[in-house]
Structures are given as C-alpha cells and as structure tokens.
Amino acid sequence: MGHMAAQTQPKQSEAKLLVVEDDANILELLSASLRFAGFDVSTATSGSAAVSAAKNASPDLVVLDVMLPDLDGFEVIRLMREGGQRTPVVFLTARDGTEDKIRGLTLGGDDYVTKPFSLEELTARIRAVLRRTSQGDEAPSRLVFADLELDEETHEVYRAGQRVQLSPTEFKLLRYLMLNANRVLSKAQILDHVWKYDFRGDDNIVESYISYLRRKVDNVQPRLIHTLRGVGYVLRKPAV
Amino acid sequence: MGHMAAQTQPKQSEAKLLVVEDDANILELLSASLRFAGFDVSTATSGSAAVSAAKNASPDLVVLDVMLPDLDGFEVIRLMREGGQRTPVVFLTARDGTEDKIRGLTLGGDDYVTKPFSLEELTARIRAVLRRTSQGDEAPSRLVFADLELDEETHEVYRAGQRVQLSPTEFKLLRYLMLNANRVLSKAQILDHVWKYDFRGDDNIVESYISYLRRKVDNVQPRLIHTLRGVGYVLRKPAV
DNA sequence: ACAGCGGCTGAAAGTTGTCTGAGAAAGTAC
DNA sequence: GTACTTTCTCAGACAACTTTCAGCCGCTGT
Missing domain, CATH: 1.10.10.10 (Winged helix-like DNA-binding domain superfamily/Winged helix DNA-binding domain)
Structure with a gap:
C-alpha cells in the first residue's frame, strides 16, 4: 500500500473560538496556534469587548483569561449568559495566590488551565469541552x-x-x-x-x-x- | 477488555426546573451546573417574576430562594398554590431564623438546603424530591x-x-x-x-x-x- | 577511514505531586 | 459544661516525574 500520506492539517472541527486575553504576546501565541490547529479564531483584549464579540460572532467556545483589565472572567460569562448564550468556556488562570480562591470553574462543563500552559494542554482541554458539550452525537475521545x-x-x-x-x-x-x-x-x-x-x-x-x-x-x-x-x-x- | 466506558452524561431526568434567586452569581452557578446535570432550567430573579414563570413554564420543581427583593419565598409559594399549582419546592435559605419557618412548610414533600450549600447537596435533594413526588415510575435510590x-x-x-x-x-x-x-x-x-x-x-x-x-x-x-x-x-x- | 555531528540512553540530581499522621478548630450530642 | 465526632490544616516522608549531563554509538560526508 506504499504511501498515501493524507497531508491534511490537523483539522479540529472548524469550531469557532473566541480568545480573550489582554497580554499581547500570549494572545498572538494562542491565536496563531489555534488557527493552525484548524479553529476559526476571533479575539478580544478586554472583558467588554469580549461580551460584544461573543454576541456578534456567537462562538462555539470561549478561551477566557480570568484576569482582565476591566471586567473579570466571571462577569464576562455572566453577561454573556444573561444574553441567553450558553457558550462553554476554557478559563486561563495564573498560578499565583489568587488561584486557590478561584472556584466554580469546572461547573457547567467548563474547564480551566493554569498559566504557564503548553499548547497541547490547552487544545486538549478545548477539545474535551467541545466533545462534552456538543450534545448527543459523537464522542471520539x-x-x-x-x-x-x-x-x-x-x-x-x-x-x-x-x-x-x-x-x-x-x-x-x-x-x-x-x-x-x-x-x-x-x-x-x-x-x-x-x-x-x-x-x-x-x-x-x-x-x-x-x-x-x-x-x-x-x-x-x-x-x-x-x-x-x-x-x-x-x-x-x-x-x- | 479495552473499552466499555458507558459514555453517558449524568443525564438526570430531563425534568423542568425553575430556579428563583436574586443573587446573579449564585443564579449563574446554579443554572450552569443544573443544566449540565441534565435538567431543563428556566430562571427568575424576583418573586413576582417567579409566579408568572411558574404559570407559563409549569416546571416539575422549583428551586426557590426564600429571601427575595419583592415577595418572599413563602408568598411566592402561596400565590402559586392559589393558582392551583402543586409544584414541589426545594427552598434555599440562610442559616438564620427563617430556617425554622421552612421546616413547617416542608411536610408536604418539599425540602430545603441552607446557604452556603454544595452542588451535590442540592442536586441530591432535587433528585430525592422528584423521586418522591413522581410516584409510580420510581427512580432507583x-x-x-x-x-x-x-x-x-x-x-x-x-x-x-x-x-x-x-x-x-x-x-x-x-x-x-x-x-x-x-x-x-x-x-x-x-x-x-x-x-x-x-x-x-x-x-x-x-x-x-x-x-x-x-x-x-x-x-x-x-x-x-x-x-x-x-x-x-x-x-x-x-x-x- | 576518520572526523564530526546528531541522536540515544543510563544515571544522577532536582523538582513536584500525593499520601497520611497529628492535631487544631468547629460543630454536635448529652 | 464535657465528651465526642467531624472538618480542615499542616508538614514530613515518600514516590514519581522531570531535567540535565556525559559518554557512546552510528551515520554522513569528505
């Protein structure tokens, strides 16, 4: 059977992601690599921008830094969901003192990763959450x-x-x-x-x-x- | 060998819940996790909204904060039942005097949990009340x-x-x-x-x-x- | 053939995650 | 009140894991 080498891109699922992160370096890292991984990525650098971006783009999942200049991650989620959106979230949190105080991140099928993380770690979480919340059908875990x-x-x-x-x-x-x-x-x-x-x-x-x-x-x-x-x-x- | 992994979601019972709570954070906590637990959740943030929501949505169970801005939980229940509805209730109450008042009300198959509670505690109560009131097709305890x-x-x-x-x-x-x-x-x-x-x-x-x-x-x-x-x-x- | 580079791997050092005993603190029963 | 249970914290021991290092091996090109 020699070679076939289907030279496909990793092709996740064409899922739409909204990445919210105020650190420009990390945002660039994330959007580049998630795009390469096959996601359809849009970005925001503040909480309020995130809320309206979520309204317009209606992403399948939000990658959300909990520490943002204006609103914190929880507020962002609350506002998004008040608008009737049930978008799942993967939170990004720092591993400093505040980490212990952050609770409730794993509720509703959401998840979180602590900075610094590896890209594999993050994409694994994203895929896991999408798998869990894309109700009904496939579960190719x-x-x-x-x-x-x-x-x-x-x-x-x-x-x-x-x-x-x-x-x-x-x-x-x-x-x-x-x-x-x-x-x-x-x-x-x-x-x-x-x-x-x-x-x-x-x-x-x-x-x-x-x-x-x-x-x-x-x-x-x-x-x-x-x-x-x-x-x-x-x-x-x-x-x- | 290899796999069995019954890939089921917790999937409660698809029961319809109405959650009434004025604190936005707790409401978000509850609706996210109860939805994920498989319930069909609607919400209200005031007593009067709760009464009309109960009329329209006719939920199988109401999760009801006793302390609300307008009517208190007791009033809400009274109005609901005047309207002929006999929906079971799980009350949310602070650990103060009202706790005793609740006890009298829970004779009819209702129940209550005191704030702060754990989600396991709450879902256990909800499931227990549903089990008790949906007689006939018993759920296994x-x-x-x-x-x-x-x-x-x-x-x-x-x-x-x-x-x-x-x-x-x-x-x-x-x-x-x-x-x-x-x-x-x-x-x-x-x-x-x-x-x-x-x-x-x-x-x-x-x-x-x-x-x-x-x-x-x-x-x-x-x-x-x-x-x-x-x-x-x-x-x-x-x-x- | 030989030099040099890239890769492999054993060993050791360094780091992190988990388990558990002891005990303080809070709650409950009598 | 005292005795008892339960919850929670802390720290030491330990085991598992990560990272580095150095020597060796084999490939590659001249």
Missing part, C-alpha cells in the same frame, strides 16, 4: 493508530492490547504524535507544543522522552516511532 | 458499582456486603465518585461539586478525604479508587 490506542478521557494507553502506564509528559507527547501521525515533527516543534511556553531547556529533553516512549509503547514490532536524522520524528507504519 | 453499594435514602454504604459508616462529607464524596464512575475527576472538579461554594481552602482536603474513603471502603481487593497523578481520581475496576 479515543485516538487509534495501528495497534496503539490512547483514550483522552480516561488517560488509558494500550499497545497491542496491553495496558501501558505513562507519565503526564509521556502521555502528552504520545498524544501529540498520534494527532500528527504521518507528519514529521521537529524537536523544536514538539518542544513548542508539548512543553509549557516558558520552558527554557534544551532539545535533548525531547530525545529523552522519545526514548522513554519507545521503551514503553514501541518495544514491539512493528516499530511506529521513527527518527529522521537531522529533521525530527514521525509516527508511522513502516513501509511495506 | 441505590447506587451500585462493582461490590460497592450506596443508598441515597438511608445513607447506608456497603463494600463487599459489609456495612461501612461514613461521615457526611465522606458520603457526599463517595456518591459523587459513584455518580461519575469511570470518569476522571480533577481535584478542582471535586471541590466545586462536593464542597460548599464558599470553601476557600486548598485541594489537599480532597486528598485527605480520598484517603479516609480508601481506608473505609477501598481496603479490599480489587481497588476501585485510583489516582491519576497530575490529573485526578477515578472510580473504576482495575484494567483487565
């Missing part, structure tokens, strides 16, 4: 590639039917590889997506984790994780 | 998972046939775990649902109570309460 299975909800991983235990970073890396199966990923790219955006270490950590993953989930034939020397890594079935 | 049994009415808990004594919080936590069996619950999520909404402490209390529960109900094989490091807890049968 299980990624499958060859005889590798990864359940995003229960965090279970199987290789050739065998249950495998992964650490959090191993899990995130494997999910990233599976979401991008058949696509070559450079170490820099992996670092940017799987590690938190403030990580200042060396590429070598990716090599280390690839090594851990190989030992745990790629210790049987056929090998699925391949190194392209000087280029990166790719998850694919060996050529026949 | 007994939760069962593996050899764990929990009776919501008598508050009895059995593990492997053995009776186990739990404190109120232990009971609520276990019920929450059982209602969400096979679903991974973060500590934040547990805190948001099982603890009162004004709790300002830290996550560690969840760890403590998980520890208590394990000692009391998970001290035999197979272990059912599992830790997912960095993610949360899950009630499930061990991997096959």
Whole structure:
C-alpha cells in the first residue's frame, strides 16, 4: 500500500473560538496556534469587548483569561449568559495566590488551565469541552493508530492490547504524535507544543522522552516511532 | 477488555426546573451546573417574576430562594398554590431564623438546603424530591458499582456486603465518585461539586478525604479508587 | 577511514505531586 | 459544661516525574 500520506492539517472541527486575553504576546501565541490547529479564531483584549464579540460572532467556545483589565472572567460569562448564550468556556488562570480562591470553574462543563500552559494542554482541554458539550452525537475521545490506542478521557494507553502506564509528559507527547501521525515533527516543534511556553531547556529533553516512549509503547514490532536524522520524528507504519 | 466506558452524561431526568434567586452569581452557578446535570432550567430573579414563570413554564420543581427583593419565598409559594399549582419546592435559605419557618412548610414533600450549600447537596435533594413526588415510575435510590453499594435514602454504604459508616462529607464524596464512575475527576472538579461554594481552602482536603474513603471502603481487593497523578481520581475496576 | 555531528540512553540530581499522621478548630450530642 | 465526632490544616516522608549531563554509538560526508 506504499504511501498515501493524507497531508491534511490537523483539522479540529472548524469550531469557532473566541480568545480573550489582554497580554499581547500570549494572545498572538494562542491565536496563531489555534488557527493552525484548524479553529476559526476571533479575539478580544478586554472583558467588554469580549461580551460584544461573543454576541456578534456567537462562538462555539470561549478561551477566557480570568484576569482582565476591566471586567473579570466571571462577569464576562455572566453577561454573556444573561444574553441567553450558553457558550462553554476554557478559563486561563495564573498560578499565583489568587488561584486557590478561584472556584466554580469546572461547573457547567467548563474547564480551566493554569498559566504557564503548553499548547497541547490547552487544545486538549478545548477539545474535551467541545466533545462534552456538543450534545448527543459523537464522542471520539479515543485516538487509534495501528495497534496503539490512547483514550483522552480516561488517560488509558494500550499497545497491542496491553495496558501501558505513562507519565503526564509521556502521555502528552504520545498524544501529540498520534494527532500528527504521518507528519514529521521537529524537536523544536514538539518542544513548542508539548512543553509549557516558558520552558527554557534544551532539545535533548525531547530525545529523552522519545526514548522513554519507545521503551514503553514501541518495544514491539512493528516499530511506529521513527527518527529522521537531522529533521525530527514521525509516527508511522513502516513501509511495506 | 479495552473499552466499555458507558459514555453517558449524568443525564438526570430531563425534568423542568425553575430556579428563583436574586443573587446573579449564585443564579449563574446554579443554572450552569443544573443544566449540565441534565435538567431543563428556566430562571427568575424576583418573586413576582417567579409566579408568572411558574404559570407559563409549569416546571416539575422549583428551586426557590426564600429571601427575595419583592415577595418572599413563602408568598411566592402561596400565590402559586392559589393558582392551583402543586409544584414541589426545594427552598434555599440562610442559616438564620427563617430556617425554622421552612421546616413547617416542608411536610408536604418539599425540602430545603441552607446557604452556603454544595452542588451535590442540592442536586441530591432535587433528585430525592422528584423521586418522591413522581410516584409510580420510581427512580432507583441505590447506587451500585462493582461490590460497592450506596443508598441515597438511608445513607447506608456497603463494600463487599459489609456495612461501612461514613461521615457526611465522606458520603457526599463517595456518591459523587459513584455518580461519575469511570470518569476522571480533577481535584478542582471535586471541590466545586462536593464542597460548599464558599470553601476557600486548598485541594489537599480532597486528598485527605480520598484517603479516609480508601481506608473505609477501598481496603479490599480489587481497588476501585485510583489516582491519576497530575490529573485526578477515578472510580473504576482495575484494567483487565 | 576518520572526523564530526546528531541522536540515544543510563544515571544522577532536582523538582513536584500525593499520601497520611497529628492535631487544631468547629460543630454536635448529652 | 464535657465528651465526642467531624472538618480542615499542616508538614514530613515518600514516590514519581522531570531535567540535565556525559559518554557512546552510528551515520554522513569528505
């Protein structure tokens, strides 16, 4: 069957996101990468702008920094929902003292991630919330590639039917590889997506984790994780 | 092997609720989480609005704050019942003198919770009242998972046939775990649902109570309460 | 063939998350 | 009031996980 290499973009779901964040750097990071991930992204940099943007664009989900210059995140949500909108939310919160005092973020099917976060973490949450709230139909929480299975909800991983235990970073890396199966990923790219955006270490950590993953989930034939020397890594079935 | 993961939402009963509460934050808290719990929720923020909303929407149950800007809860109920409606009520009340006045009113199958309450507490009451009043097609008051049994009415808990004594919080936590069996619950999520909404402490209390529960109900094989490091807890049968 | 680069991996150090015992604080019963 | 239960906090121990480092191996190009 040689090659087919459906060179598709990750193509989430074409879901419409509204990203609300006052820090220009983070906003840029988010909107660029969420767009690349296949979302239809609009943005706002203040609470009041967010409320009206939500009215006009009626997004499927809002990514919302809780700390905003004018209104805080809770007010924004309250105003949005007073207008009859039932949009689910993924909150962004800082890990400072205020973090403990923030409660009620997981209600109504919403979720939150603390800064600094990794892009994989955020997109995983977004997808999970969309999955939960897009009522009724599909629930594809299980990624499958060859005889590798990864359940995003229960965090279970199987290789050739065998249950495998992964650490959090191993899990995130494997999910990233599976979401991008058949696509070559450079170490820099992996670092940017799987590690938190403030990580200042060396590429070598990716090599280390690839090594851990190989030992745990790629210790049987056929090998699925391949190194392209000087280029990166790719998850694919060996050529026949 | 692999999967079973009954991917159901908590899906209460599609019952129609009318929530009456003047505090915008609490109203948002209630409507978001009750909706997500599967109820069909409408809201009102004053006594007079409540009376007409009850006429129009004819809900199966009313969640009613006793302290309202115009009419108080008692008046609301009186007017509703003058109109011939015999809708059951769960009152929300502050822990003050009115608590006693409520007691007299709850003889007729109604119930009340005192502020601040936990969402588990409230939904448990709602479900209990609905169970009692929708006679005929009885809803089961007994939760069962593996050899764990929990009776919501008598508050009895059995593990492997053995009776186990739990404190109120232990009971609520276990019920929450059982209602969400096979679903991974973060500590934040547990805190948001099982603890009162004004709790300002830290996550560690969840760890403590998980520890208590394990000692009391998970001290035999197979272990059912599992830790997912960095993610949360899950009630499930061990991997096959 | 050899030098040099890139990648692999074992080991060790550093960090973080979870569990649990002890006890203070708050609540309840008698 | 006292005795008892329950809730909540704290800190130490421990285990799991992350990150770094250094040496080795093998590929690649000349």
